[in-house]
Amino acid sequence: MSDPKSRLAVALDYPDAHQTMKLVDSLGQTCQWFKVGMELYYAAGNDIVRQLRDRGFDVFLDLKLHDIPNTVAGAVRSVTQTGAALLTIHANGGAAMMTAAAEAAKAPGSPRLLAVTVLTSMDAAQLEGTGITASPADQVLRLAKLARQSGIDGFVCSAEEVASVRAATGPDTLLVIPGIRPAGAAIGDQKRVATPAQAIAHGASLLVVGRPITQAADPAAAAEAILDEIAKAHSI
Numbered sequence: 001m002s003d004p005k006s007r008l009a010v011a012l013d014y015p016d017a018h019q020t021m022k023l024v025d026s027l028g029q030t031c032q033w034f035k036v037g038m039e040l041y042y043a044a045g046n047d048i049v050r051q052l053r054d055r056g057f058d059v060f061l062d063l064k065l066h067d068i069p070n071t072v073a074g075a076v077r078s079v080t081q082t083g084a085a086l087l088t089i090h091a092n093g094g095a096a097m098m099t100a101a102a103e104a105a106k107a108p109g110s111p112r113l114l115a116v117t118v119l120t121s122m123d124a125a126q127l128e129g130t131g132i133t134a135s136p137a138d139q140v141l142r143l144a145k146l147a148r149q150s151g152i153d154g155f156v157c158s159a160e161e162v163a164s165v166r167a168a169t170g171p172d173t174l175l176v177i178p179g180i181r182p183a184g185a186a187i188g189d190q191k192r193v194a195t196p197a198q199a200i201a202h203g204a205s206l207l208v209v210g211r212p213i214t215q216a217a218d219p220a221a222a223a224e225a226i227l228d229e230i231a232k233a234h235s236i
């Protein structure tokens with residue numbers, strides 16, 4: 001097992017830089033990866049990415065780009081200047097969009113791209129509401145294969161699909177898994193969830209954990225417990 005710290009990204013879903021850095025400071029050096037999503041990025045922009053990078057952390061920019069190919073390619077080029085290591089795009093944007101993003105990400109210093117397949121907050125009924133009658137498992141696999149053919153080699157899916165995506169895409173694929181809930185944690189708006197140990201056992205590369213850490217009475221202790229669970233879990 002690689003260093004558990006390299007397998008955990010803390011989702012910094014905060015409305016401003018002050019609250020964000022307070023949480024980051026409270027974690028000390030417990031965590032190495034931080035995820036900046038839309039809420040924080042729209043409020044604090046590239047400056048928050050710079051602050052995290054200046055402190056030596058790895059930044060995962062979860063902007064879930066979804067637009068026409070030319071616009072997404074331009075956004076990938078702009079993000080390159082931030083020094084973020086990972087950037088998400090939506091696989092639902094289709095092959096042309098993902099191919100344009102992958103081409104743009106060939107430039108030196110570009111982030112590694114991750115295609116978001118089916119959001120972990122969606123179950124079969126919600127997916128059907130969008131006109132997709134495939135199960136989440138089938139739809140995730142379909143989108144992961146499309147993303148792979150389009151030049152994307154990392155994916156975001158739930159722990160329920162990680163084993164089948166791993167089997168279809170190989171041992172070196174970066175599989176990033178949100179919807180992580182330690183036993184007994186509130187599930188909130190997530191639908192396809194698993195414990196840290198289950199996600200690692202099924203083949204996850206990197207776990208994304210937000211509220212179970214950021215809303216905990218003692219965030220550092222919550223993060224330590226998750227890292228401990230990761231360290232003890234065995235990949236299949």
Ligand SMILES: O=c1ccn([C@@H]2O[C@H](COP(=O)(O)O)[C@@H](O)[C@H]2O)c(=O)[nH]1
Nearest residue numbers: 011037118119120178179208209210211
């Ligand atoms: O399918 C997805 C894609 C991204 N996310 C993001 O992960 C975190 C999860 O936060 P929790 O508080 O642990 O639920 C959040 O930033 C989402 O935007 C996801 O949950 N599912």
